[in-house]
Amino acid sequence: MGYSRQREMLLSVLKDTKSHPTANAIYEEMRKRDPKVSLGTVYRNLALLTESGIILRIDTEHDSVHYDGFTHPHYHFVCNGCGEVSDLSINPIGIEAEVEKETGGSVAGHTLVFYGKCKKCK
Amino acid sequence: MGYSRQREMLLSVLKDTKSHPTANAIYEEMRKRDPKVSLGTVYRNLALLTESGIILRIDTEHDSVHYDGFTHPHYHFVCNGCGEVSDLSINPIGIEAEVEKETGGSVAGHTLVFYGKCKKCK
DNA sequence: GAGATAATCAGTAACGATTACTAAATTTAT
DNA sequence: ATAAATTTAGTAATCGTTACTGATTATCTC
Numbered sequence: 001m002g003y004s005r006q007r008e009m010l011l012s013v014l015k016d017t018k019s020h021p022t023a024n025a026i027y028e029e030m031r032k033r034d035p036k037v038s039l040g041t042v043y044r045n046l047a048l049l050t051e052s053g054i055i056l057r058i059d060t061e062h063d064s065v066h067y068d069g070f071t072h073p074h075y076h077f078v079c080n081g082c083g084e085v086s087d088l089s090i091n092p093i094g095i096e097a098e099v100e101k102e103t104g105g106s107v108a109g110h111t112l113v114f115y116g117k118c119k120k121c122k
Numbered sequence: 123m124g125y126s127r128q129r130e131m132l133l134s135v136l137k138d139t140k141s142h143p144t145a146n147a148i149y150e151e152m153r154k155r156d157p158k159v160s161l162g163t164v165y166r167n168l169a170l171l172t173e174s175g176i177i178l179r180i181d182t183e184h185d186s187v188h189y190d191g192f193t194h195p196h197y198h199f200v201c202n203g204c205g206e207v208s209d210l211s212i213n214p215i216g217i218e219a220e221v222e223k224e225t226g227g228s229v230a231g232h233t234l235v236f237y238g239k240c241k242k243c244k
Numbered sequence: 245g246a247g248a249t250a251a252t253c254a255g256t257a258a259c260g261a262t263t264a265c266t267a268a269a270t271t272t273a274t
Numbered sequence: 275a276t277a278a279a280t281t282t283a284g285t286a287a288t289c290g291t292t293a294c295t296g297a298t299t300a301t302c303t304c
Contacts, residue, residue, distance in 0.1 A: 004270075004281055006282070039283095040263080040264085040284075044281085061181055077229075080230065090221065103240060103241065105238050105241050105244050107237070110235060110236040112234045113232060114218065116227050116231075118225060119226035119227050124301075126251080126299080129252085158253095160254040162255075186290055246304090247304090249303095251299080252300080256295090259293085266283105273276100274278090
């Protein structure tokens, strides 16, 4: 994976926010800096960066996919009211070995998402 | 939520399999029993049954949403190779209270998905 | 059980997120 | 500086899902 101005810009957008934007939100933010950037470019780079483990994708039971620029292991809380996705600081659980034993396969990672009402929406 | 032949059929399909079919797979299975069943009906009932907590939806990083007829608390393993979703029997984790404390909100549930290669694909 | 009321359906159209494609521009290698 | 490889913008196509409508089926009341 080489360098490109757009890819750098995407990474910078994602590193500069504590929110967990969707592809479209990232696109809008990038367009402020360069109105000529293309939505296809956003999706292509999100896929590339996700595959490389440089960013994280977050699948929720609501709306479309969210992305996270921080890859140190952590979990997420999704509000069923406003849909906001926020980081949690609870410690990572260590049960991948157990899962490997049970499945006979290999585990590369896991995602843990909590659902509920956030402070505001409760 | 009332009774309907199609809704019963959907539930029966979901209870009769240990796989975790997508909406479309469920649709195909239902069509074998009744060729006139509609895809819209499948989606509508999946949404209703999910809201009522009678079935479970599983969001993964691959393809479309999968559904699970068993709602006792359990977790899932998704193969990055073949995409198969399987049940795990590891014990539920008890950290929702901790999440409530951290967020100041209320937690209604959580999903835990492991990714990797299954026995066959490894 | 018959008729009224409400829920649900089949079928199809519309939608929104994502992916695929192509010729032009940019980056990298020589 | 030139050639080769990668990436882009822009747009069209795809796919999962949702919305809509008039017809059907279930439920309720007598």
